[in-house]
Amino acid sequence: MQIRRLLIPIVLIVMVAGVAAADLKVTKISPRDAFTMMGQTQPATDEEQTTWIGKDRMHMMQGDSANIVRLDTNTMTIINHAKKTYSVIDLPIDLEKFMPPGMAEQMKAMMTFEATVTPTDEHKTIGEWNARRYDIEMKSQMMTMTATWWATTDVALDQEAFGRMYEQVVSMQPGMAAVTDEMKKIKGLVIEQDTTITMTMMGDNSFQTSERTTAVEELDPPAGTYDPPADYTEKEFNFMETMQQ
Numbered sequence: 001m002q003i004r005r006l007l008i009p010i011v012l013i014v015m016v017a018g019v020a021a022a023d024l025k026v027t028k029i030s031p032r033d034a035f036t037m038m039g040q041t042q043p044a045t046d047e048e049q050t051t052w053i054g055k056d057r058m059h060m061m062q063g064d065s066a067n068i069v070r071l072d073t074n075t076m077t078i079i080n081h082a083k084k085t086y087s088v089i090d091l092p093i094d095l096e097k098f099m100p101p102g103m104a105e106q107m108k109a110m111m112t113f114e115a116t117v118t119p120t121d122e123h124k125t126i127g128e129w130n131a132r133r134y135d136i137e138m139k140s141q142m143m144t145m146t147a148t149w150w151a152t153t154d155v156a157l158d159q160e161a162f163g164r165m166y167e168q169v170v171s172m173q174p175g176m177a178a179v180t181d182e183m184k185k186i187k188g189l190v191i192e193q194d195t196t197i198t199m200t201m202m203g204d205n206s207f208q209t210s211e212r213t214t215a216v217e218e219l220d221p222p223a224g225t226y227d228p229p230a231d232y233t234e235k236e237f238n239f240m241e242t243m244q245q
Contacts, residue, residue, distance in 0.1 A: 022218040023225075024053045024157055026189070030062070030211045049211075053157065057226045058165045067172075068226055069165045076168050077228050078242055086228040087237035093171045098239040111173065113140045115182040126192050127213070129154045134186050136195075138179065147195035151188035155216050172242075189216065 028049045049062040056071040066079040074091040099107075115138045122133040129152035136147040163184075170176045191213035198206040224230070 023221045024051075024155070025215070025217045025219050025221075026051045026053070026213065027215040027217075028211050028213050030209065052221050052225050053162055053165075054221065054226065055158070055161060056165075058162070059221075059225050060169065067169050068228070069168045070226060071165060078237065079228055079232065084229070084232045085235045086232050087235055087242075089237050091168055093168065095172070095239065098237060110142045111140050113138045113176065113179050115179045117182050117185040119185060124150070126150055126152070129189075129191055131191060132188070142200065144198045144200055145195060147193055149186065149190050150192040151186050151190045153188040155189045156218070157189065189213070191216075 028051075029046065030049055031046045047063050049060070051061075052059040058067075058069045060067050061079075061081075064080060064082040066081065068077040068079070069075075069091075070077070071091075076089045076091060076093065077086050078089070079086045115136070118135040118137075120133045120135060124131055124133075131150035131152045134149045134151060136145070136149055138145040138147075167180060170180055190211075193211045195209045195211075196206060197209065198204055228234070
């Protein structure tokens with residue numbers, strides 16, 4: 001199971017208040033240290049993540065993976081760019097029907113997080129944005145995460161609409177309900193974060209991740225932004241394959 005797949009819902013649960021005149025394009029860079037897990041060494045990475053956010057739709061892409069949420073059609077499209085395939089799931093998502101019997105309960109037991117968000121009075125300027133510091137701690141049977149996040153309210157986005165869309169992405173991981181509620185304490189777009197992750201079930205191996213927002217732009221999205229590529233092949237959704245992607 002790819003740790004990056006687990007972390008994406010954690011680090012992008014909250015954005016900002018306000019109303020955007022056009023769609024919002026958020027570009028982030030995500031360096032990650034090399035680490036060893038279960039005898040396999042994962043190399044250091046420096047991936048770019050791009051998220052397009054519209055009134056009732058969102059497209060989030062990182063590496064070879066992408067998720068498109070459409071509230072107007074109540075669907076999520078999961079794209080594998082490496083294989084040029086995609087799967088469409090009806091919303092709201094019921095993961096249990098895509099898992100072998102008993103698997104959902106086992107995953108919830110391992111991956112249900114307890115989360116604590118502590119707002120601070122510390123502020124600093126990051127790029128063109130004024131930001132406030134939040135300290136984050138998350139624990140599950142599988143891992144412990146401690147982080148410092150910086151969020152700004154200088155960017156215009158409908159937080160309520162975005163929250164409803166991102167809840168669909170979060171629902172792809174069992175055990176995240178408590179996290180989404182706690183993350184509502186964060187006001188604004190998270191533009192910088194530094195995180196330490198310890199895999200408590202895998203020898204207490206630790207590694208560092210960080211994320212930096214490089215651009216936030218109000219733009220008209222290119223045609224097809226919220227649809228799968230026309231030359232890709234649709235296939236039945238496979239939960240295990242998606243988690244390993």
